[in-house]
Amino acid sequence: MLQKLLIAGTIYVLIIIGLAMYSRKGERTSKNYLMAGSSIGSLIGMFTFAASLFSTFTLMGMPDFFRVHGVGAWIFLAFSDALMVFGVIWFGYYLRKSVKENNHEYLGMAGYMEKRFESKWVGYLMFFGVFIFLVPYVAIQIRGVSIFLNQAFPEALPLWAWAVGLVFVMLVYSELGGLKAIIYSDILQGALLLVVVWIIGVFCLRSFGGMEEMFNQVEAKNSALLSAPGPKGLFSLQFFIGSAMGIMLLPFTQPHISTRIMIMKDNKSLYRMALGLGFFAILVILPTAFIGMYGAVNYADLSPAEFLGKTLITDQPEMIAVLVTIGLIAAAISTSDSLLFALGGEMRSLLKGEDAEMLKWARVAIVVFGLVSLVFALLSNDQLVLLARTSFAGTSILAPLIFTGILSKNPAARKWLAIPTLLGLLIFIGSSLNVLPKSFVGVRAEIIIPIVLGVLALGANYVVKDK
Amino acid sequence: MKNKIWKICCALVIIIGVLTLTPLVIPEGVHQPELMGMPYTLWMGIVVSLLLWVITYVGILVHPGKND
Numbered sequence: 001m002l003q004k005l006l007i008a009g010t011i012y013v014l015i016i017i018g019l020a021m022y023s024r025k026g027e028r029t030s031k032n033y034l035m036a037g038s039s040i041g042s043l044i045g046m047f048t049f050a051a052s053l054f055s056t057f058t059l060m061g062m063p064d065f066f067r068v069h070g071v072g073a074w075i076f077l078a079f080s081d082a083l084m085v086f087g088v089i090w091f092g093y094y095l096r097k098s099v100k101e102n103n104h105e106y107l108g109m110a111g112y113m114e115k116r117f118e119s120k121w122v123g124y125l126m127f128f129g130v131f132i133f134l135v136p137y138v139a140i141q142i143r144g145v146s147i148f149l150n151q152a153f154p155e156a157l158p159l160w161a162w163a164v165g166l167v168f169v170m171l172v173y174s175e176l177g178g179l180k181a182i183i184y185s186d187i188l189q190g191a192l193l194l195v196v197v198w199i200i201g202v203f204c205l206r207s208f209g210g211m212e213e214m215f216n217q218v219e220a221k222n223s224a225l226l227s228a229p230g231p232k233g234l235f236s237l238q239f240f241i242g243s244a245m246g247i248m249l250l251p252f253t254q255p256h257i258s259t260r261i262m263i264m265k266d267n268k269s270l271y272r273m274a275l276g277l278g279f280f281a282i283l284v285i286l287p288t289a290f291i292g293m294y295g296a297v298n299y300a301d302l303s304p305a306e307f308l309g310k311t312l313i314t315d316q317p318e319m320i321a322v323l324v325t326i327g328l329i330a331a332a333i334s335t336s337d338s339l340l341f342a343l344g345g346e347m348r349s350l351l352k353g354e355d356a357e358m359l360k361w362a363r364v365a366i367v368v369f370g371l372v373s374l375v376f377a378l379l380s381n382d383q384l385v386l387l388a389r390t391s392f393a394g395t396s397i398l399a400p401l402i403f404t405g406i407l408s409k410n411p412a413a414r415k416w417l418a419i420p421t422l423l424g425l426l427i428f429i430g431s432s433l434n435v436l437p438k439s440f441v442g443v444r445a446e447i448i449i450p451i452v453l454g455v456l457a458l459g460a461n462y463v464v465k466d467k
Numbered sequence: 468m469k470n471k472i473w474k475i476c477c478a479l480v481i482i483i484g485v486l487t488l489t490p491l492v493i494p495e496g497v498h499q500p501e502l503m504g505m506p507y508t509l510w511m512g513i514v515v516s517l518l519l520w521v522i523t524y525v526g527i528l529v530h531p532g533k534n535d
Contacts, residue, residue, distance in 0.1 A: 072493065074512040079487055082519035086480045086526065093532040212504030219498075226498035226506035240488055267535050271527035278520045282513070289509065 002153050004322045012326050013169055016333075019184040020177030030359050033178035034107055034345045039265040042272035044183060048338075049260045049273060050280045051186035051193065053081075053250070055335030056144040057388040058284060059197060059328055063311070064304045066292020070225030072235035073292070078285045080247035085278035088251050089271050091406070092261045095252065096270070098406045099262065106262045108342070109255050109402065111349020116405040118412040123350045125418050126398060129425055130255055130346055133394035135369065138336045139376035140388060142166050145332040146377065151309040152325065160378055166329065167374045170337040171367055179263070182337050189330035194284060196327030199320055200312060201287020204294035214290070217297045225296055242446040246392030249450075252402050253395035256335075256342035336373070343369045390432055393446035397424045400450060400457040414460045417453075424449040469529040476526040480519060487515050 065073040114123030146162040208214035224231040251257045264270040299307040313321045348362035430436035431445040498506035
């Protein structure tokens with residue numbers, strides 16, 4: 001099997017590097033390299049958005065989440081994603097309109113906020129916020145797949161070598177071809193993700209002989225999986241609210257997704273892309289529920305890596321197992337490269353000077369971010385979904401500042417909002433590291449901090465009058 | 468008229484969003500009634516997701532900035 005995987009993996013890597021070489025044509029400016037010329041249509045837009053959004057976290061984390069915590073996982077992700085999609089058409093319009101009206105060449109949210117608030121400190125704060133929460137998010141993609149590969153092929157390579165290989169491949173092709181290369185490979189990766197997750201999902205469902213029998217067996221094994229809050233009590237109301245807030249705000253708070261709103265060629269393409277994405281989300285998440293239920297019945301007591309190794313590899317015919325492995329690698333790469341690239345874009349948006357020179361620095365930064373993520377990947381823990389959720393919740397703290405920048409007529413008069421935002425970020429980091437309490441006045445930190453900042457931002461609009 | 472429908476879509480998304488987080492969709496420890504063998508929270512969650520998708524579809528048809 002390892003031999004077949006190496007052949008398929010080599011073909012896959014050659015295809016994406018070929019796509020990267022193909023993307024190199026044309027003038028190399030920041031707009032072309034970091035924003036793919038900002039002329040993406042709805043179908044390509046949907047695939048690149050989906051591939052950036054649905055990652056290892058979806059393909060590996062969600063089945064395990066269903067297996068351990070039960071059907072409430074649907075509300076956690078699918079419901080939150082549906083709200084997010086509506087948010088893309090609701091506020092995505094205002095973001096694009098604001099950028100257009102201010103005659104700004106968008107390369108990243110940090111640079112745009114710097115311009116709107118007329119403060120370089122606001123730009124730095126934005127960069128700090130996304131860096132601190134996105135690097136761990138990249139790291140868990142790399143770690144998730146590396147653990148899986150190490151589990152599936154223990155004699156082949158050590159965990160760190162898989163991680164180094166993944167980072168190397170994604171840096172090579174994204175450095176070569178820029179965002180266009182990432183978008184081309186996203187189409188391949190998005191389609192692969194959908195096919196793979198359904199093949200495994202249908203296999204799991206058929207192994208029970210149908211939906212009804214599957215849930216009967218889950219009920220017999222552990223009936224708490226069939227409702228919220230789940231066997232471990234994770235799915236509380238506050239957990240759902242915090243998750244929905246974090247995920248809904250992703251298109252504005254996580255730069256790889258904001259970039260995909262901005263690169264659409266017009267609003268009509270943006271809206272069609274969002275609609276396609278909504279359906280894609282349902283299609284991708286549904287089979288992860290079947291895989292999770294299969295694990296709940298057959299592999300309830302195994303570790304996440306053991307469960308995934310057995311379900312996705314051992315229980316499958318060899319060719320399917322190879323396809324799944326390539327699909328997993330593709331999912332991890334497509335999200336991680338988008339994130340690293342977006343961090344490079346955020347940095348470029350803050351740099352002033354001759355474009356070619358600044359772009360060079362941004363490309364160096366992408367390599368540095370990749371290496372930092374690699375180190376973090378080797379040190380982080382294995383709770384993929386919960387770490388991803390921390391990343392979503394952490395960046396959501398930036399939302400009130402971002403929405404003030406987009407919607408306010410005079411954000412510069414409200415630049416002081418950066419101070420409470422910084423405080424909010426530090427409190428959330430302290431809370432995540434167990435240095436500070438997880439809740440304040442009985443409300444979880446990831447809910448209360450954005451709400452307090454939102455109230456401050458709204459209040460600022462009434463108290464501080466525009467000249 | 469289109470503007471009014473757009474506002475109704477926004478309001479519906481907010482209302483459905485709030486209702487989904489109540490025992491109407493996630494009753495604690497209850498998995499009946501089932502639909503095609505699926506527990507209540509799962510099939511209601513799928514219905515809510517599809518409903519939000521339909522509202523999004525109507526939303527893009529009437530969005531005030533559609534032709535900008």
